[in-house]
Amino acid sequence: MPTLTRVTKLYSVVDAKIAALTADPSTGSPTYATVIDVPGIQTMEISGDVETKQLRGDNTKLDSNSTVSNIQVKVDHARLSLDVLVAILGGTVTDSGTTPAQKTVWDLTAATATLPPFKLEGVTPAGGTDLIGGDLHWTLHKLNLSAFPDLGFAQEDYRIVSFTADASPLISNGKWISATLNETAAAIV
Template sequence: MPLSHVSKLYSVQDAKIAALTADPATGSPTYGALIDVPGIQTMEISGDIETKTLRGDNVKLATNSSLTNIQVKIDHAKVSLDVLMAILGGTVTDSGTTPAQKSVWDLTSTTATLPPFKLEGVTPPNGVDVVGGDLHWTLHKLTLSAFPDLGFAQEDFRVVSFTADADPLLSNGKWISATINETAAAIA
């Protein structure tokens, strides 16, 4: 008997991104190494639908709708230079020796490439109706739609966030996938 197609969604336990390195019109997409989105707090998915109405003879004759956008907003507790490089571009350079090590993310006019990336988030085990199971949301091809919220907050923690728009993959047309697992699985 297949799993139920209906479930609660409780919390988000992990999220990872990976650079989209190839999306051939025939074949399969390829991705770079997974990068942890540290301290994931929220993963909000929304979309836009454009509706056209045909009228004539003083009545509504037909309505057609088209999906025009899928967007995701991520809030996470810690800044990651590797995530910034994956979603904005730029370079990360490590230098020095203890006690004077440095890691520097630089974004320049030539390295601000806004590369496409995949995002996958997952509930904790038992975050769905299936005991011991989980749910993964995967957005297969994203590009930032606004500069990330970065910086500091006076006498408080600063939450980092970003918003990205989805495009369908050229190779298979996928925009978004939801996978309910009977047994919880790590993002792979």
């Protein structure tokens, strides 16, 4: 059986979706709510922290050990989605009215600012890897916001929406992050 390459370039990001983590049992598999599009995805930057401990004795370094202590993602997207805000920050969205006076309101209150855990998956376009027609998916399985999202307005310019979140390993299988290289491009499901 041929082996797919494990080395590739990464070019661009064409789609990203989030889904609320609804269950993470110690036995079994995690479950997620319906995926929500992160509209106008521009960047998905993944970084991490490594904590290193050194053992010293006899006036010298005897050994050292390192551990991944955090994985973080920063996402910039061009369009505001109230459903994304609910999934990453909490709050409620209420639709009301009839045409021509319809309204959609996102409200965040002390009681609804829950900062729920969520999954994030982003993907390159087909051909965004060395595999012609293939793609790469980054999946962060369990995230929580680490800072309030960047929202608001910009004078005489578009306002880019962004958020930063920290990963935690899933209880059910220990996964923090996955990179999936597909020979044939696949949609996020």
